[in-house]
Amino acid sequence: MWKIWDFIKERRKLFGGIVLLAWAFSLFSAGESPRVSPGPLAKVLLALVYYPGRTITYTLEGLAGIGRSYFLLVGVEAENQKLKQNLQKLEESRFRCRETQAENVRLKTLMQYSQANTYTAVPAQVIGRSQNGGYFSLTLNQGQRAGLRPGLPVATSQGLVGRISEVGFQESKVILLTDRNSAVPILMEKNRSQGIARGTGDGKLEIRYFSRLEDVGVGDLALTSGMEGIYPKGIRVGQVLDVRRKNFGLFQDIWAEPSVDFSRLEEVLVIFMEEPK
């Protein structure tokens, strides 16, 4: 018996190792099975690691939190400025989009008007207005470069605007229908009788040389007659506002409202009776 004990004692490291390994294997082989509630020793061991570990973790998380908050505050100011700038850009962009959309609709209408007629037209934007006494004019953003020249009629889908009086390299001036110097040969849509529409200088048209014998009433539509070869035939000029038929003379006094609202003009068509050069 003692011999066995001595044998084991002499090889205690080997036997101790085997016992430890066997124990470790037994723990390991039962590893995934549900663990029973830890005993008192295990609880003490857990507490010895858990509380200092928790203290370190909380401290680190606290420090990290402070760091994050500081950098967050520093970043928030910069981010705020950046967001404000972005918002401003977006607002501008949105406004431009809306304007482009509206412009698109207007241009489409103009194009449809242009296509519905046989003549060639060049679209132009109104970039200036002038009203000096009874003289009305517009400035367009197209000039010689687009083939424009004095005398060309200018219209929109609503009706006649006027004619070009001066042409620059990239801009041109338009005398409006309502200008005192403007005179447009017209005919009445209803009875095809002819006259001349002159600007009165107060935003209205006076239709002259209209026979006293012709029947004309308020609301009748006046169109370009195409006489003199300046304006194409059939463009709306205005609507009769007032008719005064005197008991004497050859003609009657007629006043008309222009078909075009000049105060809202943004795009127009410059009409070519032939192809632009």
Place this chain on the structure above:
Amino acid sequence: MRSILLYLGWGWLFIVLQVSLFAFLPLGEARPDLLFFLVLYLGIEFGTLGGAILVFFLGYVLDLVSSSFFGLNSLLALLLFFGVSWVSRRVDPRHPPFWAVAIAVFSVGEILFFWFWPWLLNPGAKLPAGLFSALVLRTVGNLVVGLPVLKLLYLADNRRGRESAPQL
């Protein structure tokens, strides 16, 4: 007895740091295993039965605290300890490159064990992807942290006076 308490203290400190500080650091697979270094050191310096019991105990504590598979750390620590002490008896363990080689070799062994034991238990199971990157990262992480830790343990022992340090 003082020596056992000292290494228990080291073990406690390493386990606490392992489950708190090192768990907090975003190191991923490169996160070093502090207890691994202590086991390695004990295997190199004190390959005795007392050392084996201590190592088993520390593995057991780590199992209690953090293991998802109970008994894995106890067994691994023990196998590592016996492996290192077996090698140490055959080469000069005080030779400086030995530490680096030991860390690298046993890191690889540890990772392979971690990755392959489920496969050994169930050979039909598919091995998870990323083994090579895990091997490289963990080995590099262990080398970077392990060499200073081993040096620290060695210096702490020498400061006490190696001759007077009771053998485990």
